[in-house]
Amino acid sequence: MDPVLSVKDLRVGFRTERGFLRAVDGISYDLHAGQTLAIVGESGSGKSVHALSILRLLPEPPAEIVSGEITFAGRDLLKLSLSEMRKIRGNRIAMIFQEPMTSLNPVLTIGDQISEAVILHQKVSQAKAMAKAVDLLKKVGIPHPSERVKDYPHQFSGGMRQRAMIAMALSCDPDVLVADEPTTALDVTIQAQILELMRDIQKESKMGIVLITHNLGVVAEMADEVCVMYAGRQMEGAGVSELFKDPRHPYTRGLLNSVPSLYGRKDRLEAIAGQPPELVSEVPGCPFEPRCSKAMAHCKTERPTRFEPAAGHYSYCWMEDAKSQ
Amino acid sequence: MSRDTAPILEIRGLKRHFAVSRGLFSSKTMLKAVDGVDFSVMPQESFAVVGESGCGKTTLARLLLALDRPTAGEVLFEGNNIFSLRRGALRRLRRDMQIIFQDPYSSLNPRMTVEELLMEPFVIHGIGAPAERRERVKRLMDACGLAQSKISSYPHEFSGGQRQRIGIARALALNPKLVIADEPVSALDVSIQAQILNLLKDLQNEMRLTYVFISHDFSTVRHLCQRIAVMYLGRVVEMGQTESLLGNPQHPYTEALLSAIPIPDPNIEKKRTRVILTGDVPSPLAPPSGCHFHPRCRYATEACKSRTPELSETQPGHWAACPVLPFAQKPSAAALIH
Numbered sequence: 001m002d003p004v005l006s007v008k009d010l011r012v013g014f015r016t017e018r019g020f021l022r023a024v025d026g027i028s029y030d031l032h033a034g035q036t037l038a039i040v041g042e043s044g045s046g047k048s049v050h051a052l053s054i055l056r057l058l059p060e061p062p063a064e065i066v067s068g069e070i071t072f073a074g075r076d077l078l079k080l081s082l083s084e085m086r087k088i089r090g091n092r093i094a095m096i097f098q099e100p101m102t103s104l105n106p107v108l109t110i111g112d113q114i115s116e117a118v119i120l121h122q123k124v125s126q127a128k129a130m131a132k133a134v135d136l137l138k139k140v141g142i143p144h145p146s147e148r149v150k151d152y153p154h155q156f157s158g159g160m161r162q163r164a165m166i167a168m169a170l171s172c173d174p175d176v177l178v179a180d181e182p183t184t185a186l187d188v189t190i191q192a193q194i195l196e197l198m199r200d201i202q203k204e205s206k207m208g209i210v211l212i213t214h215n216l217g218v219v220a221e222m223a224d225e226v227c228v229m230y231a232g233r234q235m236e237g238a239g240v241s242e243l244f245k246d247p248r249h250p251y252t253r254g255l256l257n258s259v260p261s262l263y264g265r266k267d268r269l270e271a272i273a274g275q276p277p278e279l280v281s282e283v284p285g286c287p288f289e290p291r292c293s294k295a296m297a298h299c300k301t302e303r304p305t306r307f308e309p310a311a312g313h314y315s316y317c318w319m320e321d322a323k324s325q
Numbered sequence: 326m327s328r329d330t331a332p333i334l335e336i337r338g339l340k341r342h343f344a345v346s347r348g349l350f351s352s353k354t355m356l357k358a359v360d361g362v363d364f365s366v367m368p369q370e371s372f373a374v375v376g377e378s379g380c381g382k383t384t385l386a387r388l389l390l391a392l393d394r395p396t397a398g399e400v401l402f403e404g405n406n407i408f409s410l411r412r413g414a415l416r417r418l419r420r421d422m423q424i425i426f427q428d429p430y431s432s433l434n435p436r437m438t439v440e441e442l443l444m445e446p447f448v449i450h451g452i453g454a455p456a457e458r459r460e461r462v463k464r465l466m467d468a469c470g471l472a473q474s475k476i477s478s479y480p481h482e483f484s485g486g487q488r489q490r491i492g493i494a495r496a497l498a499l500n501p502k503l504v505i506a507d508e509p510v511s512a513l514d515v516s517i518q519a520q521i522l523n524l525l526k527d528l529q530n531e532m533r534l535t536y537v538f539i540s541h542d543f544s545t546v547r548h549l550c551q552r553i554a555v556m557y558l559g560r561v562v563e564m565g566q567t568e569s570l571l572g573n574p575q576h577p578y579t580e581a582l583l584s585a586i587p588i589p590d591p592n593i594e595k596k597r598t599r600v601i602l603t604g605d606v607p608s609p610l611a612p613p614s615g616c617h618f619h620p621r622c623r624y625a626t627e628a629c630k631s632r633t634p635e636l637s638e639t640q641p642g643h644w645a646a647c648p649v650l651p652f653a654q655k656p657s658a659a660a661l662i663h
């Protein structure tokens with residue numbers, strides 16, 4: 001089956017005073033209908049910049065899409081005019097952001113905002129759109145939706161705002177939902193509700209989800225496929241069980257080992273020493289090399305190519321090269 | 326930890342109520358941020374306080390440090406009520422009790438270098454001659470994994486994890502006995518969290534520290550703490566040894582909290598039993614009657630709506646404030662440690 005969304009060698013950077021900052025430096029993946037692809041990585045690894053590039057929401061300049069292809073419904077999104085892009089955004093590809101308060105308008109009621117989104121993409125009357133808004137709020141589990149549509153965002157709790165965002169994102173039955181840390185700002189009991197909600201809706205509508213997170217627990221719970229990012233680059237990717245069972249890349253291994261766990265007994269966490277590199281200086285080799293205990297001489301100088309140790313499992317690491325010889 | 330040593334910290338009937346007005350003309354309502362908390366901490370123990378946003382953790386931390394005064398109750402540090410100390414004794418207390426903050430970005434003065442930041446506690450308390458101070462700053466930097474070459478750098482030149490190391494070094498400068506850490510790793514990436522958690526553990530052994538570790542995350546406290554208290558809307562609902570509390574939770578809220586945590590292992594995720602709570606955490610301005618948890622509790626009975634449950638010892642050293650005690654006979658399937 002063809003993927004609903006396909007990203008090829010996406011490179012995005014920013015012109016800054018200190019030089020050109022390579023925020024996303026060669027990312028490729030396919031997303032299939034009804035599937036969830038999780039993108040994990042530390043703060044600053046380029047997850048949000050990649051997401052905003054898919055929707056062409058980055059201000060250019062200072063941002064610059066250097067190269068790549070983002071194929072959706074047979075078209076390259078990077079080649080669309082802004083007005084064509086606007087039709088796709090919110091209608092066929094929707095996005096939810098980490099902090100719902102910044103993306104909800106504080107002076108409009110929740111109902112007005114959702115119905116506005118409905119009207120923008122579907123030619124229906126104001127009354128019909130409002131009825132749909134009530135319906136959507138009910139679907140995302142807001143009690144007494146016909147009264148709550150009249151509320152302003154500040155009258156909602158954090159969890160309710162995130163639900164309202166999801167309701168808005170789903171208002172047009174998108175084919176793809178890009179969710180950037182949708183639950184990071186929420187308490188765990190509320191996070192569990194929101195994740196369950198996303199899964200239920202996906203089961204019904206078969207939408208593809210790109211789920212951006214730094215929480216490996218959320219990945220294990222939600223993802224079909226995983227892509228691990230570091231310093232703007234893709235390090236490794238695989239089906240979720242495969243990735244947790246047989247992580248290949250030293251960074252992925254380090255990440256999995258450093259997570260404090262509720263299971264088993266580990267007296268000491270295995271921390272990865274050091275920090276991610278600065279993105280303004282060109283990294284000719286592997287960006288993880290300075291922190292990598294397995295690094296070889298050419299890791300510093302040559303950019304690792306894509307190795308596929310198993311079907312559907314790739315790793316950008318020279319160790320795979322050494323193993324296959 | 327021997328049974329006959331006295332607790333370093335004892336908290337008795339501690340309450341902090343804030344008078345807040347809800348609208349321009351409405352009368353004041355009492356917000357019961359901390360509403361009757363009791364526990365004690367033994368020397369060199371690590372004690373965790375866990376709960377969701379707004380349950381009163383930071384308010385409690387401020388009370389423990391005498392940065393705020395309680396509405397009722399007392400806090401005894403080495404047997405003395407900290408709220409009735411004289412100035413000299415309070416000064417002494419400020420050396421013995423330190424805090425590490427959640428936000429390593431805003432808790433450091435941006436105009437001071439690392440050296441100045443770490444020197445300041447010695448200056449404030451008039452400790453040591455300049456040469457000795459410099460020597461101690463160097464040792465602190467070593468202990469906390471900060472490179473000497475960065476001694477003249479400003480906070481903005483450091484990453485989040487390094488800034489948190491500066492915060493820790495500052496807290497430990499005067500050899501405190503008790504350190505209160507309010508979400509010290511929540512703002513950091515996992516790979517950096519692990520570095521800081523290991524550092525806190527090492528320093529505890531070296532300096533014989535007692536920790537009160539405040540967090541919303543059971544998995545981080547599990548690595549550091551021997552005992553855990555779970556808070557919900559200003560009250561402790563369960564308290565016990567870490568393994569006992571995680572392996573055999575007695576309160577329905579603890580059960581739900583544990584089962585809501587996503588486990589970084591897809592095999593476990595597929596198999597586990599989940600309890601998904603309905604509804605939001607209620608507003609502390611209008612907490613539900615009786616047991617605050619009853620509207621979200623799947624075991625609630627009619628009586629739970631009116632009766633405020635007291636903590637009772639369900640097993641040795643394990644306390645829960647739930648008269649229904651649904652897991653007394655059959656342990657919860659959401660229990661996490663096997």
Ligand SMILES: Nc1ncnc2c1ncn2[C@@H]1O[C@H](COP(=O)(O)OP(=O)(O)OP(=O)(O)O)[C@@H](O)[C@H]1O
Pocket residue numbers: 014016021023041042043044045046047048049050062214279
């Ligand atoms: N408008 C901008 N101008 C300059 N640099 C930027 C801009 N936006 C992002 N960056 C940089 O791009 C890099 C990637 O940022 P991005 O927001 O994608 O990270 P992220 O993986 O989403 O991190 P987080 O987990 O913290 O959200 C970072 O180094 C960031 O500082």
Ligand SMILES: Nc1ncnc2c1ncn2[C@@H]1O[C@H](COP(=O)(O)OP(=O)(O)OP(=O)(O)O)[C@@H](O)[C@H]1O
Pocket residue numbers: 343345356357358376377378379380381382383384385541609
């Ligand atoms: N000075 C104050 N005046 C009025 N209300 C306050 C004050 N300080 C705290 N509160 C309220 O007390 C309750 C508990 O707040 P607190 O900061 O202790 O929670 P917390 O458990 O630390 O939450 P978080 O996990 O979000 O940090 C909240 O409802 C808060 O709004």
Ligand SMILES: [Mg+2]
Pocket residue numbers: 047048049180
């Ligand atoms: Mg981001």
Ligand SMILES: [Mg+2]
Pocket residue numbers: 382383384
């Ligand atoms: Mg707090």
